[in-house]
Amino acid sequence: MKPRPLAALLVAVYVKLATSLEGLQPYGVHLSFGERSDQMVVMWHTTLDTPSSTVEYALLHEAELSQEVLHPEDTSVTREHPVARRLLQDPYNPSAFTFSTEGISWNFTDGGPKKATQALHRVVLEGLQAGSRYKYHVGDAQSGWSDIFTFTAKRSRDQISSDKLRILAYCDMGDTHAGTLADVQKDVQTNAYDFLLHCGDLAYDFWTADGQVGVDFMRELQSVSAYLPYMVSPGNHEAHYNFSHYLNYFTMPNHEQSQNLFYSYDVGNAHVVSYNTEVFFFPESFDDSHMQRQWDWLVADLEEAALPHNRALRPWIIVTGHRPMYCSYPTPEGPCDAEHEASRRGIPAACLNPSNGHDCAMAANPLRTFPMEDLLYQYGVDLAIYGHIHDYERYFPVYNLTLANDPFKDPYVEPKATVHMTTGAGGNPEMPTGDKPPPQGSCHFKDDHWCAFQSGYYPQNGQSADFTYSHITVHNSTHLQWSQWSSTLQKVTDELWIVQHSHGSFAGPNSVPPRPRPVIAGRPKGS
Template identity: 30%
Template sequence: MRTTRCMLMVAQALVVVSALLAAAAAATAAEYVRPPPGRIILTEHTEPAAHPQQVHVSAVGEKHVRVSWVTDDMRAQSVVDYGKASRNYTASATGEHTSYRYFLYSSGKIHHVSIGPLEPSTVYYYRCGKAGKEFSLRTPPAALPIELALVGDLGQTEWTASTLAHASKTGHDMLLVPGDLSYADTQQALWDSFGRFVQRHASRRPWMVTQGNHEVEAPPLPVPAGSPPPFAAYGARWRMPHEESGSPSNLYYSFGAAGGAVHVVMLGSYAPFNASSDQYRWLARDLAAVDRRATPWLVVLLHAPWYNTNAAHQGEGEAMRKAMERLLFQARVDVVFAGHVHAYERFARVYDNEANPCGPVYITIGDGGNREGLAFNFDKNHTLAPLSMTREASFGHGRLRVVNTTSAHWAWHRNDDADSVVRDELWLESLAAKASCRQHADPAVVDWDDEL
């Protein structure tokens, strides 16, 4: 696998136009002037071919972690040695590997190894493929409280670096991404660069991701013979625990956190979602199996927002909302996070375009630092504007701290140069704890005493 400089130069050039547009728009903001998007940071591999690169970890059940990495050496072993003391590895696990071709590009050897059982809230040291440097990770807690960091539409720019640095400054247990990771957009060398770019963060805490439109990478029409399928790179590189949650596809899955107190559902905005689809049937089964007495918190992530007052991507999530929203409402999902729109926006509790104290809080957090810049144009006259509690076109990240079975704290942190500034925060009450929401399925017969 080689970094093709001509491909990367094309990607850098895409920053220029968006930087000029963003600078002009930011200059009109009275409260805060946002600098233009940062340059793309291209991260090369300078170590021997057998040494691991692009290392990241993800949760597999409550007691296991999947370690994923890439080697240029196709003979490298898919094995991880690990233990609770540095350089003292008391356990070893062997996994599997894959690779893929994308027209003229051939990936390196992509390794996936599940390690465990592991103890909760514990630091483990590990080494991949018996080569290269040692890494360390901390496992999530087995009970509340738990802190989830959220970043959407990442890319690999100077602002992405700032976002991830801010997110890592204070401890979090897992990082959730509602789609749009590398912004490779068919330039496969950018997938490799992205993996190396995020390694320092993604190798230390579980990263749980779902796909966005930039992961699709569908071949042009008419489709040439032998073309790679959509999501070829994403599926090979970012394997999530879909089998463990009974999902037939890596594009949507669910997992438990904090000993099952939090159930997180990752939906696929770019997989079929109508009532006859596999995703719809899986979602219905998954939500029906959640016992809210044991699992007081239900969190959903997807890419294209269902509620949005920004001119960018207006209405793109509407078909999915119409197909699936009732499932989420009936399950009393507490909060839904989306990306896609490169700005921050938080809505009141909503169901079917109306305020409803038993509906989810909808939050768009597609402001991780991507090369396309920010979406400045919020429509103050949009029909949903009265339900939009706060909105801002700035880069940043969010933190959901689930404190106990009834209370969680949400905060959105704006990247303000060297500092991370809290610009929005909210205390949430679990809908499982609200008697009115447990007793009534009819959205018209509830008490109006929620976070509106």
């Protein structure tokens, strides 16, 4: 029987209303550190714009805090934080939220054929109590609210000094084949970590399928990013449409000046710096003046961090970016030839495939070079974390392609150069899965004597890639612990301690800070 006209009209109205309500539902909630220690930035997406962008939040009371106790081995929940589920068992009570802060929203249009549009929302919470636990939800009173999430306000230096600074880190994680995500979720559920580093290549890719892959990735990421600060760096997979998704989806410190491309922040006894390695590979997005701006900012930031008073407060300097300065690869034409040299020496590169930044060679006649490794050496950067290569690689302390410490005599005790780490296997469609375990062990190619250990390096003949991520624990001013967890093998595959009693310039107290080098006759002057 055909529906009556009135019934058909009611069905149409219902469908339109349901679609509209779904379009107002927040998704992709994610946190990041603000400009000040008492701030937390909250962002989320909606398909349609809403009358306001609001975060309601409150300190967790004692009963809720007692509910939060979760043993690290509890694996009963893998998709949503168990505390949020318990809090949601109670009916919504407006009085449960003590504070309310409004922010801003803007429409973002994907560059694909469909020109898909969504609304992005940003609220900055201020006046947070250091180290305190908060519950919150996002949305709008008219349009509806998200689930309830929890987070810890940034801990003070004294709070961390009496405990430990704990960091999660990975790079190169996509919407599919995100092989480490379930284990990362379990770590986040323990409330033991201060923040997470994702050093480039997100979603694979934000722009794919008219932006739908990026939408799906942000939805999936919420199970992690809504509970602790999710600090990102740009990679080559963010380059499409002039990095527009990356620039709009996140808000990092120094956002107004750098649009998330380079920034720094202090946490406990560490100073963390994120910079844009892609500046050397995408001339259509970053010209020579942008390279100069980033260089000038890096010099000023590291000079400030290296001042004696600041280095005493925050002795550990950690730098993160996407493309590594050092890596191993079995063929000379691989991404560890000219590409890593371009990253190490700061030489603009020519890429055969500009859409993704692979297959790059150093440009023959750059205007100038920016000696990035010299910068790390001059200011005594202790640890450099990169991705891009889809495996895990640990390096001996190295500078200018030369070992700085004897690899057979405790090389990580009082290192004389930066320790470089590659943790580029968070999980993405480019990583193969196989029936055989991933390759693992010492690095064995003749030109990579600086490489100490690898896992998941160049899998072949049925071997699986190693889906793996990092736990970094800064115990105190002298001891930093690195532990590498393999989600493929379900075990710790590598661990080291960096012991440094004399943080400072590796170049010496009377060294001259590096400067960009003009190019004469196609060769960097002084190279």
